[in-house]
Amino acid sequence: MQLNDFLKQTSEWLKGTGPNSDIVISSRVRLARNLDKALFPSRANKKQSEENLEKIKEAVQKVNLLKKSLLLNLNDLDNVDKQFLIERHLMSREHALRPDSKAVVVSEEEIVSIMINEEDHLRMQVIQSGFDLFGAWEIIDRIDNELSEKLQFAFSPEWGYLTACPTNTGTGMRGSVMLHLPGLVMTKQINKILTAISKLSFTTRGLYGEGTQASGNFFQVSNQVSLGHSELEILENIRGLIKQVIEQEDQARKTLMQQHKQLLQDRIFRAIGTLKNAHIISSDETIELLSMVRLGVDIGIIKDLDRKLLNELFIIIQPAHLQKIEGKKLTTQERDVKRANLIREKLGG
Amino acid sequence: MLCDICGKKQATVHLTEIVDEQMTELHLCDECAKEKSVQMEQQFGLADLLAGLSDMGKQVKEEAGPVTVKCLNCGLSYEDFRKVGRLGCSECYNTFKKSLSVLLKKIHGSNQHLGKTPLRLAKPVKTKSTLQELKDKLQRAIQMEEFEEAARIRDKIKELEKNNKETEDAA
Numbered sequence: 001m002q003l004n005d006f007l008k009q010t011s012e013w014l015k016g017t018g019p020n021s022d023i024v025i026s027s028r029v030r031l032a033r034n035l036d037k038a039l040f041p042s043r044a045n046k047k048q049s050e051e052n053l054e055k056i057k058e059a060v061q062k063v064n065l066l067k068k069s070l071l072l073n074l075n076d077l078d079n080v081d082k083q084f085l086i087e088r089h090l091m092s093r094e095h096a097l098r099p100d101s102k103a104v105v106v107s108e109e110e111i112v113s114i115m116i117n118e119e120d121h122l123r124m125q126v127i128q129s130g131f132d133l134f135g136a137w138e139i140i141d142r143i144d145n146e147l148s149e150k151l152q153f154a155f156s157p158e159w160g161y162l163t164a165c166p167t168n169t170g171t172g173m174r175g176s177v178m179l180h181l182p183g184l185v186m187t188k189q190i191n192k193i194l195t196a197i198s199k200l201s202f203t204t205r206g207l208y209g210e211g212t213q214a215s216g217n218f219f220q221v222s223n224q225v226s227l228g229h230s231e232l233e234i235l236e237n238i239r240g241l242i243k244q245v246i247e248q249e250d251q252a253r254k255t256l257m258q259q260h261k262q263l264l265q266d267r268i269f270r271a272i273g274t275l276k277n278a279h280i281i282s283s284d285e286t287i288e289l290l291s292m293v294r295l296g297v298d299i300g301i302i303k304d305l306d307r308k309l310l311n312e313l314f315i316i317i318q319p320a321h322l323q324k325i326e327g328k329k330l331t332t333q334e335r336d337v338k339r340a341n342l343i344r345e346k347l348g349g
Numbered sequence: 350m351l352c353d354i355c356g357k358k359q360a361t362v363h364l365t366e367i368v369d370e371q372m373t374e375l376h377l378c379d380e381c382a383k384e385k386s387v388q389m390e391q392q393f394g395l396a397d398l399l400a401g402l403s404d405m406g407k408q409v410k411e412e413a414g415p416v417t418v419k420c421l422n423c424g425l426s427y428e429d430f431r432k433v434g435r436l437g438c439s440e441c442y443n444t445f446k447k448s449l450s451v452l453l454k455k456i457h458g459s460n461q462h463l464g465k466t467p468l469r470l471a472k473p474v475k476t477k478s479t480l481q482e483l484k485d486k487l488q489r490a491i492q493m494e495e496f497e498e499a500a501r502i503r504d505k506i507k508e509l510e511k512n513n514k515e516t517e518d519a520a
C-alpha cells in the first residue's frame with residue numbers, strides 16, 4: 001500500500017453512514033501514550049528519538065489490526081504529502097512542522113492512525129463515520145491493549161498515563177465529535193450553545209482541530225478533562241451532551257422549514273447552482289456552499305445527491321488533494337480553477 | 350481583499366483579535382499570517398496558561414524547595430516546565446510531584462486516575478471493579494430504555510468475564 005492509493009478511496013469516516021449521520025459527520029477517540037522513563041519527544045536528542053521511533057515502529061507493526069497498514073517516515077514526505085495527510089485528518093499540523101525522527105502509521109481504511117514522536121511518543125486515533133464514540137473506543141482500546149504488552153508505557157496508579165502536557169494526564173484520552181450545525185448557525189443560537197458547552201468543560205474547535213476557526217458550520221466538540229473519570233464515563237458524558245445538541249439542531253432545522261421554507265430553499269438552490277456553474281472558486285467559498293447543499297440533502301430538499309459524495313468533496317477540494325489529483329504543484333489561482341472544474345465534474349454541472 | 354500588513358498580497362487568513370475588550374479583524378496573506386502566528390505564540394501560549402494556573406512563583410519556593418531542582422532523568426527544572434508547558438519525561442511526575450498534584454487538580458478537578466491500566470500491570474481486582482461498574486451501567490441503561498446501549502454494555506461484560514476467566518485459568 002502506498003500513500004497515493006488513498007486518493008482512490010473514500011476514508012471510512014467520510015462514508016456518511018452510522019447513527020445520526022445527518023448531523024454528526026464523524027466520531028474520534030485518541031489516546032496519548034509514552035514510553036516509561038524515555039525522554040518525551042520535545043526533550044529527547046536525535047539519537048534517543050530515533051531509538052524510541054524504532055522501538056515503537058516495531059511494536060506497532062505487530063498489532064493485529066495494523067498488519068496491512070502504511071508506515072510513513074515524515075522525512076520521506078514532501079510538503080504536499082504532509083498537507084494531504086492533514087487534510088484527511090490522519091495527522092496534526094504540529095506533527096508536520098518538525099519532521100525529524102517522526103512517523104505516522106495509517107490503517108488500510110484510514111480508520112486508525114498513529115503518530116509517533118508527536119508531542120507524546122504515541123498519539124493514536126480511531127475515526128468512525130457518524131455518532132459512534134463507543135465503536136471508536138472499542139477499536140482503540142484493543143490496539144492500546146496489544147501495544148501495552150509490547151511496550152512499557154509510562155503509568156502511575158495515582159495519575160494514570162503520564163503525558164508531556166498535564167492537560168492530557170490520566171486517561172490520555174480525547175473523544176471528539178464533528179458536527180454539522182447549519183440550523184443552529186442560521187437561527188443564531190450557536191453562540192448560546194457553544195458557551196454552554198464550554199461551561200460544562202468541553203471544548204469546541206473548527207474543522208482541523210486545535211487553533212482552527214469553525215468554517216462551513218462544522219464544529220468539533222471534545223472533552224477537556226482526562227483525569228478523575230474512567231474512559232467510558234468521559235465518553236458517556238460527551239454522548240449525553242452531543243445528544244442534546246443534535247436535538248437542538250433538529251429542532252432548528254424544523255423551525256427553518258416551517259417558518260422560512262422559501263428563504264431556505266433559495267439559499268440551498270443558489271448554493272448548488274453556484275457549485276455546478278462556477279469556473280473559479282476558493283476553498284472557503286466551496287465549503288460554505290457545500291454546507292448548504294448538505295443541509296439540502298439532509299432535510300430532503302435535494303434528492304438526487306448522496307452524502308458520501310458531498311463528504312468526499314469537502315476533502316478533495318482542499319489544496320494538497322487538488323495537487324495530488326493533478327500530479328503537480330499548483331498556484332492558488334490554478335487551484336481555484338481546478339477546484340471549480342472538479343466540482344462541476346462531480347456534481348454533473 | 351489585500352493583506353492588512355503588507356498591502357501587496359491577497360488576504361487568505363482572517364483573524365479576530367480581542368485586546369482589552371476591543372475586537373479587531375485582521376485580513377492577512379499567507380506569509381504575514383505565519384509571522385503573526387509566531388508572534389502570538391510568543392506572546393501567549395499554553396505555558397502561560399499553565400503557569401498562571403499553578404501560580405508557581407510562590408508555590409515552588411514555599412512547598413517544593415528551590416525552583417532550580419532538576420529532574421534527575423531528563424534535567425528539566427520546574428522553571429523550564431513553566432516556560433514551555435511540557436514535561437520532559439515520565440520521571441518529572443515524581444520529581445515535581447507536589448506542584449503537579451496541585452496543578453492536575455486545578456486542570457481536571459481531580460488527581461486520582463480512574464481509567465484503564467496497562468495490561469501488564471492490571472490486577473484482577475481492578476477488572477472486578479470495572480465489571481461491577483459495567484453491571485450498574487447496564488441496569489441504568491435498561492431502566493432508561495436505552496437498549497442499544499444496554500446491548501453494548503452486555504457484550505463488554507461478557508468479554509471482560511471471558512478475559513477474567515482466561516487470566517485465572519492461566520494463573
